[in-house]
Amino acid sequence: MTLKLLLPEEGVTHLLDHWPDEPHVYRRTRTCLDEMFTAEQVWSWIDLNCIPADEVAAIKAPDPAVNPRIFTGTHGRADAERLHKLYDEGHTVRVGNLQRVMPAMARISQEIQNETGYSNYVHVFMTPGCRQGLRHHWDQQMAVIVQVSGRKRWELWPPVVEAPMRSHLESWRVWRDDYLEGWLDSGPERIIDLGPGEAMLLPRGWVHNPYNADDDPSVHLTFAIRERTPLWISEKLAGEAIEELAFRQVLLPRDIHGEALPDIVAETRDALVAYLQGLDTSEVAERLRRLARDELEYTS
Numbered sequence: 001m002t003l004k005l006l007l008p009e010e011g012v013t014h015l016l017d018h019w020p021d022e023p024h025v026y027r028r029t030r031t032c033l034d035e036m037f038t039a040e041q042v043w044s045w046i047d048l049n050c051i052p053a054d055e056v057a058a059i060k061a062p063d064p065a066v067n068p069r070i071f072t073g074t075h076g077r078a079d080a081e082r083l084h085k086l087y088d089e090g091h092t093v094r095v096g097n098l099q100r101v102m103p104a105m106a107r108i109s110q111e112i113q114n115e116t117g118y119s120n121y122v123h124v125f126m127t128p129g130c131r132q133g134l135r136h137h138w139d140q141q142m143a144v145i146v147q148v149s150g151r152k153r154w155e156l157w158p159p160v161v162e163a164p165m166r167s168h169l170e171s172w173r174v175w176r177d178d179y180l181e182g183w184l185d186s187g188p189e190r191i192i193d194l195g196p197g198e199a200m201l202l203p204r205g206w207v208h209n210p211y212n213a214d215d216d217p218s219v220h221l222t223f224a225i226r227e228r229t230p231l232w233i234s235e236k237l238a239g240e241a242i243e244e245l246a247f248r249q250v251l252l253p254r255d256i257h258g259e260a261l262p263d264i265v266a267e268t269r270d271a272l273v274a275y276l277q278g279l280d281t282s283e284v285a286e287r288l289r290r291l292a293r294d295e296l297e298y299t300s
Contacts, residue, residue: 002111005031006144006223007199015201016116019142019227023156024201025192028146034196036104037124037148039219042095043084049077051095058083058091059133061211066091087126092133098122112225117292120225127152127218132211136180137171138204140164141226145200150218152210155188159205165229171207183207194220228292236288241275 003012011026035041045051053072059065066086073079087093095101099109099122112120127133127150138159145154160179161169188209194200202208204227212218241247247268255264 001115002108003115005033005108006146007201011199011201015142015144019203020201021203023154023190023192023203023206025194026199026201028197028199030197032104033146033221034148037219037221039126039149039217042124042126042219043080046078046083046093046095047080049073049075049080051078051101052076053078055096055101056083057094057096058086059094060086060089060091061132061135087128090128090131092125092127092131094123094125094133096121096123098124112223114293116225117289118225118228119296120223123222123224125218125220125222127212129212129215129217134210136183136207136209138164138207139202139224140166140168140170141204141224143202143204144223144225145194145202146221146223147194147196147198147200148219148221149196150212150216151193151195151214152218152220153213154190154192154194154200154202155209155211156190156192156202157183157186157188157207160207161205163229164205165231166226179207183209233288236291237276237279237284238272240284241272244275246271247275 001012003015006028007015008026008028011024011028014020014024046056053068053076056068056071056078057065058071071079071082071086073082083093098105099120100106105122109120109122112118125133129150138161145152161174164170167173192200193213251264255261
């Protein structure tokens with residue numbers, strides 16, 4: 001099972017059977033990920049111009065991320081010399097969506113999707129000693145944090161929104177300055193120092209403020225695993241209604257702007273309910289299982 005590259009057996013079971021809603025730290029065994037993602041290896045890919053610039057970010061708190069144009073070289077590749085300079089100045093360098101640019105990570109990502117039914121993506125973060133990239137925020141999917149080298153300190157607070165999703169309750173969409181004031185005043189509920197050979201399950205919505213508190217550089221991987229929800233099923237069920245001719249008829253402009261629209265909405269609702277009630281749920285479930293294994297969602 002590919003998830004065992006990220007977590008010990010106990011952690012895999014916890015993830016698949018319970019999908020925890022609180023952070024958990026596990027001691028894991030050394031795997032191929034630890035060999036692939038040494039700082040030297042990651043820099044070698046950048047130095048060899050293997051990384052598209054639009055998959056790279058340079059971040060140093062409290063300033064916003066550096067505009068990618070600053071480190072975009074020829075043919076859209078990341079300019080290694082400029083990235084080295086930014087790193088030396090204290091920026092975290094993040095190479096994103098490894099499943100797009102590395103065949104080995106594409107295979108791992110696909111196997112994780114086979115095992116969970118969830119699409120996913122992988123980022124690697126390199127943070128200089130005693131520096132910070134991203135500040136307080138929350139994510140809209142479960143993250144498995146795999147520490148490869150160095151240490152990363154994670155200050156954690158419970159969610160301030162319930163069950164965030166893509167395009168709904170993401171931290172940047174509903175951010176309030178008083179959230180930050182409250183977190184700073186209260187201090188973190190938990191502080192986790194994640195070291196080499198450790199992995200953390202970080203559920204969606206948990207506020208985190210990660211930084212390198214040690215002198216040694218830190219390298220960690222974030223596997224973001226996008227949960228499926230009943231909304232996903234609803235979208236697929238409604239989307240399949242396109243096969244019915246009645247749902248492909250044109251709505252006249254006069255109806256959209258006229259008094260008839262409420263009645264049309266009611267008729268469409270009733271037709272959709274009748275359509276859904278007529279579906280073979282076992283057949284639909286099998287199609288959904290196939291989609292869960294194969295459907296790639298690369299937006300983050």
